[in-house]
């Protein structure tokens with residue numbers, strides 16, 4: 214049937230249909246690393262919404278931010294090339310047990326023959342390996358497929374991956390009629406650290422994911438208790454956790470004023486356990502800063518990222534760059550113990566750590582863990598500030 218609304222052309226490209234679907238689905242965050250195909254969708258989304266969003270540099274960060282947005286109840290999309298999805302895989306594999314609160318849709322543009330890519334591989338098999346629910350969309354299904362993916366992501370509580378073929382994106386398809394915005398719940402997702410904290414010994418997120426994948430009622434799965442410190446946690450982490458206790462105690466006191474505290478791989482994320490119960494969510498290595506940034510993009514007022522120094526150097530700083538560029542006032546707490554305790558105590562390259570911080574010198578404040586008063590005032594000042602703050606807690 215002909216479209217009688219003259220403000221909309223009869224035919225649009227598949228990329229434009231995708232951009233329009235992201236808008237009509239109410240995605241508040243669309244994160245894209247430039248690459249053939251992916252860029253066309255992102256640009257179409259910007260043109261259709263009149264929004265101008267920054268490009269991303271790193272797909273793992275783009276997905277981590279989207280995961281944070283989703284956790285905070287916002288709808289988010291990531292648009293990347295297939296090899297970009299491979300680069301984001303560390304976040305993607307955690308996205309399955311982590312799940313989705315607000316709809317989370319990853320659009321992967323595939324280039325089967327490698328005609329505009331620097332790699333040729335089986336994108337479908339790669340995505341299938343993550344076990345994330347996935348659909349390949351043909352040209353005529355792109356608009357409805359994206360809208361339905363958001364609906365399905367929210368009803369299943371899982372992220373969705375959609376694969377579209379690069380060379381389809383410039384094909385013409387009938388323009389979809391203007392659609393009413395996809396309704397969404399205005400209720401903020403409840404904090405559920407047990408379900409959103411991935412660490413060895415917590416099998417609950419995985420069991421929930423399996424139930425979601427099978428379409429079973431995950432809410433009826435018995436909820437285990439988080440282990441109580443000290444007896445419930447491995448002895449090898451006791452002394453590190455005890456040394457961090459002054460910081461945990463202060464954070465616990467501030468907890469009610471913080472919307473989200475994102476943890477990172479490393480011993481500090483064990484502060485999810487009682488008696489502290491600090492961390493709301495922990496996913497992949499270096500994921501705390503992107504996730505905190507994503508929560509802010511979804512409208513959270515205060516979001517902290519709690520990370521170890523090694524994870525910060527390894528990947529966390531990548532998220533810092535993106536948060537900084539977007540002026541997102543993430544609060545970053547770095548436990549500077551000079552080693553990777555979680556993996557056996559490998560020494561940190563101190564010079565490299567300091568070098569990374571120099572770029573953000575105006576945002577960095579430091580406190581020695583033994584100086585309780587300075588520690589408290591430094592954390593409180595950072596929390597009250599309206600800009601990005603990086604608090605480095607130094608251990609002897």
Ligand SMILES: Cc1ncc(C[n+]2csc(CCOP(=O)(O)OP(=O)(O)O)c2C)c(N)n1
Nearest residue numbers: 478479480498521522523524552553554555
């Ligand atoms: C991609 C990836 N590589 C390696 C690891 C293994 N790993 C887990 S935690 C960690 C470093 C932890 O050190 P730090 O961030 O300083 O925290 P700490 O344990 O000292 O508190 C590493 C290397 C991982 N989880 N993911």
